[in-house]
Amino acid sequence: MPSPDLSVEYCGLRLPHPIVVAPAGITETADHLRRCEDAGASAAVMKSYFEFEPARRHATPRFRVIRPGGPMSARVLYSFEQASVFDLQHYAEEIRRAKETCSIPVFASLSCNTEEHWLEACRAVEQAGADGIELNCSCPHGTHITRGDDIVDAIVGALGVARSATTLPLVPKITPQLARPDLAAAEAQEAGADAVILFNRFTGLDIDIETQQPVMHGGYAGYGGTWAIHYVLRWLTATYPLLSIPIAASGGVFDAAGAIKMILAGATVVQVCSVIVVEGYEAIGRIVQGLAEYLERHERQSLAEIRGIVCNRLVTLENIDRRNRVHALVDPSTCKSCGTCLRVCIYGAVSINDKKYRIDPEQCDGCGLCAELCPARAITMIERPVPLERG
Ligand SMILES: Cc1cc2nc3c(=O)[nH]c(=O)nc-3n(C[C@H](O)[C@H](O)[C@H](O)COP(=O)(O)O)c2cc1C
Structure with a gap:
């Protein structure tokens, strides 16, 4: 069987695969973009340029890993x-340098507050050779979010102004902090976006309880992690059926499985950032290789064959099977008698006899929590011969 075709069409570009490096310090200079290319990225987005001048000076320290020793x-x-x-001027110069030294497409990312500056910045990066422009009105510590702007209005306004200044593909980045991000993406398409990015990071806060101070530099910060992917997947599946333009998924992809989930939910390209921040640029190659292996294993020739297929497999609230179909069963030979199942069962289904736990199938609600939490993996969920109807 020929090796699968990972290529995707994005903003008028044919990319060899969907893994694009998202904007951050890892894409701040032409040298960083070169490292993205060397590590196998199909494209990269340069760290955002901000009109708001104080934002251009980095605070220190600016990284904290919460629960660092954990999984x-x-x-x-x-x-x-x-x-x-x-x-x-320097930002445009850096794009020019990147275009001279890299062969992958390079997107600019702009965050402006005034119409004049959107115009000036779009023209500057187009002249410098950028392949497209991300419109970043969604930075978790950017001016739009901190001012409490209506982000959809800001995106639509930015698209209108940017379109009058440039013919480059325009890609707004949507904040996750909206009640209906799917409708925001649809409005962006209506306003002329060539693609949309779901999402930037959340704005948040951590507090040192001993000093009773906000941690690090003393203000709000952005936060993310592998957990963020579930939020992105949820809104990808809602957004994909509404759009005819491609979606770039961003948030919580740390491995090939994460990238595959994004594509199954409707993403055309998958942007990665935090995994590179914490594991290095080599992560890109691992993800691309995992994508190819997945398609081969599933005997698929291209990503188009799997893109968005989960959208049609979502069950509506009315159609969820709510019968009690399964019950928990403890394997006494692997049970370590730790008592976790007894502690977490709120249905009174767990009893103990001779230090071994037993679950009464009649009392068992089939919720599955004991099986998920059992440290010895001694509990399995067994299909009932006849599902129990609930009263
Ligand atoms: C340290 C850091 C800096 C970032 N800077 C930018 C930025 O300048 N512009 C932007 O649009 N997104 C920025 N982001 C957001 C990322 O591009 C990305 O959308 C987000 O982190 C979610 O993807 P991830 O889970 O792969 O990190 C930044 C993220 C991090 C962690």
């Missing part, structure tokens, strides 16, 4: 890294 899934990357350190 990756429990960690939170908490950070305050606002804008590129460059002014507009």
